[in-house]
Amino acid sequence: MRPITAGRPVITAWSALSPWGEGAAAFREGLDTGWEAVTLVDSHHWPGTPVRAGIVPGVRMEYAGTRGVRSLDRLTRLTLLLSGLLLDELGGSTGTEPEDTGMVFATSGSAKSGLDFTTASYAEAKPFHVDPARFPSTAANCASSRSAIWYGLKGPNTTLTGGDAGGLLALAQAARLLGQGRAEVLLAGAGEEYSEDRVLLEDALHGGPGQAPPLAEGGALFLMETAEGAAARGRTPLAVLRGSRFRAYHRQRGGSAAGALLRCVTDLLGDTGTDAADIVLTVCSEPAGPLAEEEAAALAEVFARPGAEAGAPRRRIALRHRMGHGGSAASAFQTAAALGADGNGPLRAPVLVTSVEEGRVAAVLLGPPTD
Amino acid sequence: MTVGQRADDRRVVVTGMGAVTSLGTGIPDFADSLRAGRSGIGPLKAFDPTGFAHGNAGEVGDFEAADWFRRADPQDYGRAAQFTVAASRQAIQDAGLEDGQLRARRMLVSVGTTDGGTRDLDRLAELRFTTGEIRPDPQIAAKTGAQRLSDAVVDELDLEDVESVTVPVACAAGNYAVGQGVDALRSGEYDLALCGGADALTRKTFAGFYRLGAMAPDLCRPFDTGRAGMLVGEGAGMLVLETLESALARGARIHAEVLGYGLSCDASHPVAPERDGVARAVAAAHRDARVTGAQIDYICAHGTGTKANDKVETAALRDVFGAELPPTSAIKSMLGHSMGAASALGAIACVLAMNQRFLPPTANHRETDPDCAVDCVPNVAVAAEPVITQNNGMAFGGNNAVLVLARFDLPVPAATPQEGT
Structure with missing residues (x-):
């Protein structure tokens, strides 16, 4: 990667809406206490049968009762709330013109909205007796574009889908948009909703009923701008986005998650001129099943390499066992943890975020703003 | 043509294209049809349109996924992902790139879509309604994620050093994906990207646009006094984007520049x-x-x-x-x-x-x-x-x-x- 000479992308604020509650403070508290936020929720399809999930507690209802918002699905409501929480961190405004303010949001969308809409087409008297107000929710860009409407964000508004790495893909794409001057500031991150339909789809992919890990909902958003822009607006960066790398692997052709992640992180360190010995913290993805061991093995090798003490244990944290699996939001939660693990000030040393799932790995390196 | 104050490693050119359309599959058929002003519109076949007063659409006919898959299994992917692979295969062949060359490059694969895997999500809804079975069929469930569109290309081309992303920004998604390619090349992270968009016709989207009154009963007549709406369609378009420097270095035929x-x-x-x-x-x-x-x-x-x-x-x-x-x-x-x-x-x-x-x-x-x-x-x-x-x-x-x-x-x-x- 060519060195970035101008317009370094920085994160100046963040917020989260997670099973730990609303806002960055609740997220940091969850992180500090290690509180397990996975709870039992009643099954919609089989009442009386509990399902384990990480649910955002008490989604505020002012977003639910307003005219024109009643028909919004849960993903969109959560995203509206999450965007508002980030803007609250900034005193209600990004301090930029609406045309220069945008959003890059990763999500897998609302499977429930799509299923319900099509089911109505079969179940109602006529196949077109569907609720037109719910049609936009069946497209994955609904959450982000509704946030734009709600908060007047008229700049680039992009939705991405890329599995668990979604939150990291959003950071990478936001950095590119900033680098090309397409926006002054971007709300970048990821989010998902909990629905039993999402559970059933994940179960089907994991071998049957009850086989999928508990799912989490909510998300995290980061205010991204260039270092120069942040300075001009009087904001102190919390971190620099040093770089990102993404890889695929094909197990049926001999590939492995461990091999892919090792290469991915090695490339990222090379791109950014970072010595692994300088990294103080890794926030790993802790995927379900044997993949977690592959992630751990790759990281052990990364940190065994530098000249320091061979195989020295590095500080590593994971969230999934405490809040459930966030899908696209998982890597956004991890990024929030990277920023929130040591208080609410700027990073003091580089932090690595890794994402591992079947077929795909990703890594992002955040550095202190003094970079 | 004199435009670029940009350096050659920041200029973005198109060196390959592939298309799956209701007007034909493959660039030559697509081009001939555009030039001839042909119509790809006909009675809907994707699902039983009983109960709808009208049902014309621009569907892709005679599509055989197996014609385009050399490595991956087309049965693992839904119709939109299959279209994506077909258009991608055409585009890289058009660009004169061999699979081995591609695997050696760092690449972005970005695919825009509205519905992603909704064709299969619709199938699950239909099965729920007709059989009462709530739990999804695993083979169908595996095709429903939107990310399957870009991942299908990565699987088929056996790519490893790749950023695989699907861009579900509805009806402008193809331009979003190409734009992402432009920025990824200009930033210097990549010198090669495979970008475009794909969708398969779905009952969900047909019913939605029909209910909104946005659908024409017979034909789509843009800019006409008597225009009565759109007609849903399907297909895929994929483009190989490359820095000018990269294209010149390998002697590629350059179709156009993305300014x-x-x-x-x-x-x-x-x-x-x-x-x-x-x-x-x-x-x-x-x-x-x-x-x-x-x-x-x-x-x-x-x-x-x-x-x-x-x-x-x-x-x-x-x-x-x-x-x-x-x-x-x-x-x-x-x-x-x-x-x-x-x-x-x-x-x-x-x-x-x-x-x-x-x-x-x-x-x-x-x-x-x-x-x-x-x-x-x-x-x-x-x-x-x-x-x-x-x-x-x-x-x-x-x-x-x-x-x-x-x-x-x-x-x-x-x-x-x-x-x-």
Whole structure:
């Protein structure tokens, strides 16, 4: 990667809406206490049968009762709330013109909205007796574009889908948009909703009923701008986005998650001129099943390499066992943890975020703003 | 063509294209159909349209996924992902790239879509309704994720050093994906990207647009006084994007240059387009491409044929271009609205127009509506030499993306001095 000479992308604020509650403070508290936020929720399809999930507690209802918002699905409501929480961190405004303010949001969308809409087409008297107000929710860009409407964000508004790495893909794409001057500031991150339909789809992919890990909902958003822009607006960066790398692997052709992640992180360190010995913290993805061991093995090798003490244990944290699996939001939660693990000030040393799932790995390196 | 103040490693060119459309699969068929003003519209076959008063659509006929898959198993993927692979296979062959060469490169694969794997999500809804089985069939469930579109390409091409992303920004998604490719190449992270869009026709989207009253009963007539709406369609368009430096280094045939693009969000209404938002995307594209409206020779309109779209789009174009608009046609009149594929196919149509020296027509045209009075190239393609072209994409949620492309003519080498002269 060519060195970035101008317009370094920085994160100046963040917020989260997670099973730990609303806002960055609740997220940091969850992180500090290690509180397990996975709870039992009643099954919609089989009442009386509990399902384990990480649910955002008490989604505020002012977003639910307003005219024109009643028909919004849960993903969109959560995203509206999450965007508002980030803007609250900034005193209600990004301090930029609406045309220069945008959003890059990763999500897998609302499977429930799509299923319900099509089911109505079969179940109602006529196949077109569907609720037109719910049609936009069946497209994955609904959450982000509704946030734009709600908060007047008229700049680039992009939705991405890329599995668990979604939150990291959003950071990478936001950095590119900033680098090309397409926006002054971007709300970048990821989010998902909990629905039993999402559970059933994940179960089907994991071998049957009850086989999928508990799912989490909510998300995290980061205010991204260039270092120069942040300075001009009087904001102190919390971190620099040093770089990102993404890889695929094909197990049926001999590939492995461990091999892919090792290469991915090695490339990222090379791109950014970072010595692994300088990294103080890794926030790993802790995927379900044997993949977690592959992630751990790759990281052990990364940190065994530098000249320091061979195989020295590095500080590593994971969230999934405490809040459930966030899908696209998982890597956004991890990024929030990277920023929130040591208080609410700027990073003091580089932090690595890794994402591992079947077929795909990703890594992002955040550095202190003094970079 | 002199545009680039940008260095060669920041200029983005198109070196490969592939298309799956209701007008034919493969660039030659697509180009011939555009030039001939053919219609890809016919009675809906994707599902039983009983209960709908009308059901015309632009469906892809006679598509055999197995014709395009060499390595991955087409049964692992839904129809939209299969279209994506077919268009990608064409594009990399067109670019003169071998699988081995691709695997050695660091790449971005970005695929725009509206519905992603909804064709299979619809199937699950149908099975729920007809059988009462709530739990999804695992083989169908595996095809429902939108990310399966880009992942199918990665699987088929056996890519490893790749950023695989699907861009579900509804009906402008193809332009978003190409734009992501432009930025990824300009940033220096990549020198090769495979970008475009794909969608398969779904009952969900048909029922939704029908319910909104946005669907024409028979034909799609953009810019016409009697226009009655859009027709849903499907397909895929994929483009190999490359830095000029990379393309020249490997002696690639260069189809066109992507001069730039622009994004905006209306931030006003969930489904209705807004004039100011669209105009901002057009102006942003012109700024990024370093062109003025006067330099643009042809516009491939979003042109859905709904009352609202054509009027708002034309007004927005006039806000930026002033009174003089270049010829502005709507290929959705022939293709139907192929959703996430639409603006990718529009971009390809622009490249074909520039290289094959014609303007694609607006089919089914009878009388131009004064509310959207453009030279829509009615019914018959026109011989022309467009050098710079613009491709519009507008989506639900007010997500707008506009692309500017230019014919790429290599500089003529200086004449070698003749001996004795």
